[in-house]
Amino acid sequence: MSMLKMASTKLNFFYGGFQALSDISLEFERNRVTALIGPSGCGKSTFLRCLNRMNDLIPGTRVEGTILLDGEDIYASEMDVVTLRRRVGMVFQKPNPFPKTVFENVAYGLRVNAVRDETFIAERVEKSLRRAALWEEVKERLHQSALGLSGGQQQRLCIARALAVEPEVLLMDEPASALDPIATQKIEELIQELKKNYTIIIVTHNMQQAARVSDVTAFFYMGTLIEVNTTETLFTRPKYRQTEDYVTGRFG
Amino acid sequence: MESRFLKELDRLRMIILEMAARTETALEKSAKAFFERDVELAEEVIRGDDAINRLEVDVDRLSLRLLALEQPMARDLRFIVGCMRIAVELERIADLAVNVARRGVFMSRRPPLPPNASLEQLATTALDMLRTVIDSFVRQNADEAREVCQMDDTADDLNVKVLKSLLDHMVKEAPAVERSVQTIIVSRCLERVADQTTNIAESVIFMVLGVNIKHHCE
Numbered sequence: 325m326s327m328l329k330m331a332s333t334k335l336n337f338f339y340g341g342f343q344a345l346s347d348i349s350l351e352f353e354r355n356r357v358t359a360l361i362g363p364s365g366c367g368k369s370t371f372l373r374c375l376n377r378m379n380d381l382i383p384g385t386r387v388e389g390t391i392l393l394d395g396e397d398i399y400a401s402e403m404d405v406v407t408l409r410r411r412v413g414m415v416f417q418k419p420n421p422f423p424k425t426v427f428e429n430v431a432y433g434l435r436v437n438a439v440r441d442e443t444f445i446a447e448r449v450e451k452s453l454r455r456a457a458l459w460e461e462v463k464e465r466l467h468q469s470a471l472g473l474s475g476g477q478q479q480r481l482c483i484a485r486a487l488a489v490e491p492e493v494l495l496m497d498e499p500a501s502a503l504d505p506i507a508t509q510k511i512e513e514l515i516q517e518l519k520k521n522y523t524i525i526i527v528t529h530n531m532q533q534a535a536r537v538s539d540v541t542a543f544f545y546m547g548t549l550i551e552v553n554t555t556e557t558l559f560t561r562p563k564y565r566q567t568e569d570y571v572t573g574r575f576g
Numbered sequence: 577m578e579s580r581f582l583k584e585l586d587r588l589r590m591i592i593l594e595m596a597a598r599t600e601t602a603l604e605k606s607a608k609a610f611f612e613r614d615v616e617l618a619e620e621v622i623r624g625d626d627a628i629n630r631l632e633v634d635v636d637r638l639s640l641r642l643l644a645l646e647q648p649m650a651r652d653l654r655f656i657v658g659c660m661r662i663a664v665e666l667e668r669i670a671d672l673a674v675n676v677a678r679r680g681v682f683m684s685r686r687p688p689l690p691p692n693a694s695l696e697q698l699a700t701t702a703l704d705m706l707r708t709v710i711d712s713f714v715r716q717n718a719d720e721a722r723e724v725c726q727m728d729d730t731a732d733d734l735n736v737k738v739l740k741s742l743l744d745h746m747v748k749e750a751p752a753v754e755r756s757v758q759t760i761i762v763s764r765c766l767e768r769v770a771d772q773t774t775n776i777a778e779s780v781i782f783m784v785l786g787v788n789i790k791h792h793c794e
Contacts, residue, residue, distance in 0.1 A: 532647055559649050561786025571649040573581070 326395075329354045329523040330375065330412075330493060335389035337370055337379065344370045348389075348549050350542055352493070357515060357524045359534035359555065362544035363575060368527045371544065372495050375525065376412035377405055393493070410437065413491035417498040419478035421470035421485075426453075426462050429470045429481055433489040448488055455521075456484035457514050476507025483514065494518065496526040500533065512537050531571060535559045543567045581646050585655065588638050592659050592666075595631040596710045598624065599666045602673040603706060603769060607699040610680035610762060613688065621677035628670040635663035651783070658783035662713065665772045665779075669706065672765040672772075679758045679765075689755050692741060695763055698734040701727060702766045705773040712777065718784040724777035725789075731770030738763040 330352040337345035345367045352358050360368040373379045375391060377398060391398045398408055410433070421429050430449040439445060449466075453459040458480040462473070470481055479499060486494060496515075500508040515524060515537045528534050534541055535555060542552040543566075551558065551567045562568045569575050602621050609618035639660045642648060648656055683689075705727050712720035742756040742763075778790050 531649065535649075560653060562650055568650050572652045573579070573649075 325354075327353045330391065330393050330525075332371075332374070332391045333389055335371070335374060335387070335391060337367075337374060337388075338386040339382070340384045343547060345374070345547050350549060350552060352523055352525060353540075354523050355519055355521075356540060357519050357526060357538040358540045358542060359538035360525065360527045360542050360544060361529075361531060361534050361570075362550075363570065364529075365546075366544040367547040368544045369497055372497055372525060372527050375493070375495055376409050376414055378409075378414065380405065410489045411491055412493040412495060413486035413489065414495040414497070415479070415482050415486055415499050418502050419475060419482050421473070421478050421481050423469065423471060425467045426470045426473070426481060427466040430484050430488050432485060437489065449484075452484040452488040453481075455487050455518065456480045457510060457517070458484055474507070476503050476510060479503060479507065479511060480514065483511075483518075487518075491522065493523045493525065496524065498527055498529060501529065508533070531559070543570060545570070581642070581648075581652075584638065584642055584646075585652060588635065588642070588656065588659050591631055591634050591638065592662055592713070593710075595628060595635070595663060595666045596706075596713070598628050598631070599670045599673070600703070600706055600710065602628070602670050603676075603703055606673040606676040606680065607703065607766075609677055610683065611696065611699070613680070613684040615681055615684050618677040618680040618684075622674050625670055625674050628667060632663045632667040635659055651786075654783045654786055658779040661779045662776050665776045669769050669772050672769050675765045676762050679762045682758055683755060686755055689745070689752060689759060692738060692759070694734050694737040694741065695759065695766075698731060698738060698763060698766045701731050701734060702769040702773070705731070705770055709773050709776045709780065712780045713783075716780070716784050718781045721777040721780040721784075725774050728770050728774045731767055735763050735767035 328351055331350070333349050335345055335348040336343060348367075348371055350371075360372060362368050370379065374387060375398075379385050379387070387399055393408070393411065396403065398412075422432060424432070427449055430452050431445050434445050434448060450459060450463075453462060458477060461477060462481075465472075470478065473481060479502075483494075483499075500511045503511065512533065515526070518524060519539075526534075526538065538555045540552065541555045541558045543550045543558065543562075545566055551562060551564050553563065557563075558567065559571055562571060602624055605617050606621045608614065609621065639656050642656055646652075705724050708720060708727075709724045711717070712724065739760060742760050746753050746756045775790075778788075781787065781789055
């Protein structure tokens, strides 16, 4: 099995006449955590959303170049977007549980994928909650509203919901930025655990977080990829001046 | 406007520079005191050591604070870690200068040994190395730092020469044994100064290039 899980080649992305990404070529290896960093507006979140075609939902956008998932072009006409998003799951900045029970939140993806076997669903819900390191905290209140959980628990619930459909790649857009330090630490530990089974790509504004959780870090600036390197190298001896200025806070 | 963090980094640099200047003076004076049998100068070196010790503590305190509160990255991180290492080496060099000064006080009360050109050369070499490495730190110049590493072999050779000549002397002149041993200690101290200076050079290279050349590990 190839180590390469996903790869973008010469990816350009436009919002109408504005080019938000230029010639991004970046590879993601299996069971690795890759962090995307850069100042606001640098294109890192836009790039993340290209990886499961979330940008398709925004009118007036256009993509050039290719993104391969296990060698298949995700923008090819025969690619089913629903299947793609099942394989490439996403966790957002703010926890967004549905106004349903804890159980139904996690079961949601299975139900929309027409799974009817309740035993199977219950098993998958438990497995996902365990993987998201939430099971012990919610097992007694599975049938209560998810909105009663704390912010950190809600975010782990969203991760469990993403895991329930057994994705291969997990995209995380600032998953801990709305959480307190303890909840953040739990999410970071969880990321380390999850990488054993998934390929993880995380956007973060918190450089210390990128340094702590990722194996590889990519630095974006004004829609271009400036540098991609092992996280240790990027934060201790980056190759390019722009990266150095950004990570040392001398930007602009 | 310069950020508070950059000002703090500059303050760290200034403390290292003050420490380096004081250490260089201590080493120069200790050698002079030894060769010229100047007790007053030797005592000045011994008294001056406290100030250098205090500066080492200042470097530690400031570095630790910057690491904890600013979470520095890349060249800033390397600079702070490098400064911590350099402060340790400078403090040791200052201790060695005190050691040389103490031997100077001892020797001044006894009849002089014949002049030893290798020992004088060793003192000059150690001092040159220290000056060059301080310059390399000021200019953040890895090439200059590498020169210092290369000078260490000269210091080692001179130390061996001093040792041989004094062993010969002891064989011929039994009453000179105690003074010869004291002089061997001085030679050993100066050779250690050269070693510590090489360690500083390695830290400068680490700061500038981000590579660790200690023990040929990269």
